[in-house]
Amino acid sequence: MSSLQISLAVAGGVVLAALVAHSAWTSRRNAPKQPQPDTRAPEVAGAPVEEERREPGFDGPLGSLPLPQPERKPGLDALIDVIAPIALEGLVSGDAALAAMPPTRRAGSKPFAIEGLNDGTGVWETPLAGQRYRAFQAGVQLANRTGYLNEIEYSEFVMKAQDFADAVNGAPEFPDMIEEVARARELDQFASEHDAHLAFTLRARNAAWSPGYLHQAAGRLGFVAGAIPGRMVLPASEPGLPPILGLAFDPQATFSDDPDQSAIREIHLSLDVPQVQRAEHPFARLREAASALATGMDGVITDDNGHLIRSESLDAIGADLELLYDTLDGRDLSAGSPQARRLFS
Structure with a gap:
């Protein structure tokens, strides 16, 4: 074999290896993101290490919140x-x-x-x-x-x-x-005239998300699995009350034969304003959840039409919501009250 043939064979092998490497890299890049291994402290002598106990509150980005529990049904009220x-x-x-x-x-x-x-x-x-x-x-x-x-x-x-x-x-x-x-x-x-339901859409910039990756990312912010597939909720600080926020994605992703390969490219964060107490700071938590998920999952925050939502727009929405809360308070239909939850249902 001549030197030219040897050189061409070597060059061909290098090109082939580069193509294989590029194909593998592209495949990994485009594959749905997967949850990371649990890095919590290991068990000691067969017993799990007890984690630090945190009381419910609004002390972190989204607080530490308990799971919902059944609530006593409110009685008849002449107001409604x-x-x-x-x-x-x-x-x-x-x-x-x-x-x-x-x-x-x-x-x-x-x-x-x-x-x-x-x-x-x-x-x-x-x-x-x-x-x-x-x-x-x-x-x-x-x-x-x-x-x-x-x-x-x-x-x-x-x-x-x-x-x-x-x-x-x-x-x-x-x-x-x-x-x-x-x-x-x-x-x-x-x-x-005073009903309000806010929703943000979070879209993936590049790689899609697997259901496990999404659950892990949202779980770090306090979200838990909802009662139906494709839904997570951020529980209220008081057991039995409606969740503060909802998170929804395509439920078909959870029914796949191989959920790890299911590609989720967008999720929807929502707030049913009259159902949640003002003291929960629900809009602030909606903003924080959207921002934290967008940063951690490499996504962008948009409205239902795909337009990017800017900070100044969110500030204006927040100011309008304060006026809405005041109006509901003045009518004895405060957001999150038993009367408001029944009326706005």
Whole structure:
């Protein structure tokens, strides 16, 4: 073999090696990012090292927050409910009241409820077996995100309440339908004008993210897996309250035969303003979560149309939200209150 042939063979081998290396590098670069190994302290003598205990608070970028727990359902409220008192001739057992309850707890699209005045505690509550009640009241919500209570729904409420009253030998007293529907329409108008739901989109600059990588990155900020695939939540500081923030991505990524190879190129961070208490600083946490994830995951923050969101725009949104909070407070519908959570649902 001549020197020229040898040189060409060597050069060809170098080019081939370079192409293979470039292909492997490109493949690694474009592959979905994977979670990093756990670097926490190892177990000592077979027992895990106890981590430092942190109380819930707003002391880090997103605080340390507990998992949600069930919350006691709030009672009827004249601010957002039509309430019909039901007078009784004598005491009625909780068992009898439960047997008389309607099969559904809605009148049309509006929540319907029966409460009893407990003879022993003097507290209005959902009837319980083994208790005795000296009065009842029926209620239906005036408005929610489906609209205001209309005449048909009011009539259904009256029929359900009357049937219950007949079963417990009670006498209901219903408010005027025209007045209550007008009140429902006004409340719905107010709610429509002061509802707010904020959402940011975080898009990958280069390499996509695997579900594991995303869970790891969001988990460092306090997010936990939601009840449905493709969703994570940032829990409230008080157990049982709605989450502060939501994080959503394509749920199909979690159903793949090989989730590590599933490519997620965008996620959505959201805040349902009326559902979260002002004291949680939810908008500040939304900004911080978006910024931290964008920095840590090599992404950019955009709106739903793909336009970059700038800091001055976020400042303006924050100022508008403060005015919204003040307005809700002035109407006794403070964000995150039981009344606001029911109305804006």
